[in-house]
Amino acid sequence: MPPRSGRAERRRLARRVRRRRAGRTPRRIAGVLCTAIALTLLLKTFAVQAFVIPSVSMEPTLRVGDRVLVDRFTPWFGGRPARGDVVVFTDPGGWSPPVPTDRGSPAPPGKEVLTALGLVPADDGRTLIKRVVAVGGDTVEGDASGQVRVDGVLVEPPGPPGRAAHRSEPFRVTVPAGRLFVLGDNRGNSADSRVHLGNGHGGSIPHDAVVGKAFAVAWPTAHWRTL
Template identity: 75%
Template sequence: MRVFSSSGTGTRRRGGPGPATASPDPPAPRSRAERRRLARRVRRRRAGRAPRRIAGALAGSVLLTLLVKTFAVQAFVIPSASMEPTLRIGDRVLVDTFSPWTGDAPARGDVVVFTDPGGWGPRTAPGERSGFPGKGWLTALGLVPADDGRTLVKRVVAVGGDTVEGDTSGRILVGGEPVDPPQGAPERPAGAHRPFRVTVPAGRLFVLGDNRGNSADSRVHLDDGHGGTIPQDSVVGTALAVAWPTAHWRSL
């Protein structure tokens, strides 16, 4: 059966094939010179990206290092013999400075670095401070160990609510239990000692040097109005390890 088209100009069978479409001509092959020019352009683009990628990677590494040093770990120099034999003069200790930001409180036995609450450190005239331009910024970033006399290091022996006692022989008791200095620490010097009894206020710490006979610690500041304790907020961080010199590497 034949079916007339709507134009009436011809006939076609229903469902028959439509008009044929011409396929595009394949691209002409590139000459060898064109292929070389294209390869050179690709190499130039890649070469231009490499310095940017390297610079970005270096910048990211430096930023990450600064963040870690500033907010996680910082180096401090031990200025005195008050913590011998645990820490010696000139030791560089790595300090966890991140925990105070999270609200973690120091515990009994921790070695802590804290800012001078007033009258604890040596009095140094501005002209006597050693250093160089920009050292303060480098110290704040953790790239130079802090040695400005405003940061001190001691061991926490009592926390808020504890009762600390000292007898005439130089013994220290916390809650009635003796707190002995670390093994190898110098013996207590002979002679009379000032007896005391202090209840540590909440939010404060009672700290001692491991070198009990040569440490200007909480015992020296008993009359400062807080029983020789320091504010917990003054703690910069907890000492983790001795990093330098290599002969004295140790964890704390």
């Protein structure tokens, strides 16, 4: 029979191994969490970001509260928005209403972290979503009835025909190079390029303002679809 001292030594070694393994488990969990957060931040920054629809300007395509997924990856490879794309962009100046300085109740704890991870939408009011109807070099014309033509071709909004349109003074502009003319799908209730015709660029926005292209409705589940 092996000496008792040998058995005791083996037991001591076994206890040490168990303690080492127990100590590694929290470190492994922390490592997995850190990796997951880092990947989420990378995806949010360079690939996909969620955006919550703030107004009725894109109805019936998008409803207030819909969460859409935005492709931020393609622009890094020189991709440019095309006619018909739904794009999210930062306010190029004067598009968004002033954000109240007094928001009432304080933000819940941890909201800043969740916002940074893209799990909670930012509420600074400076991000908008519209549909591209014309790109650099296109000529956009609007008449008093609210109809819009691009290079002479009528551009109908999505949805059933005969919907109310935004009535305004007739206009005719040529979109400068590197810029986009954008409209809301809800032509009767959208503060889009038509409202900002006097911005010095014919109401257009710069490519640099575009955050990315919206490609799918992710929430609520009843509204799941691609754009």
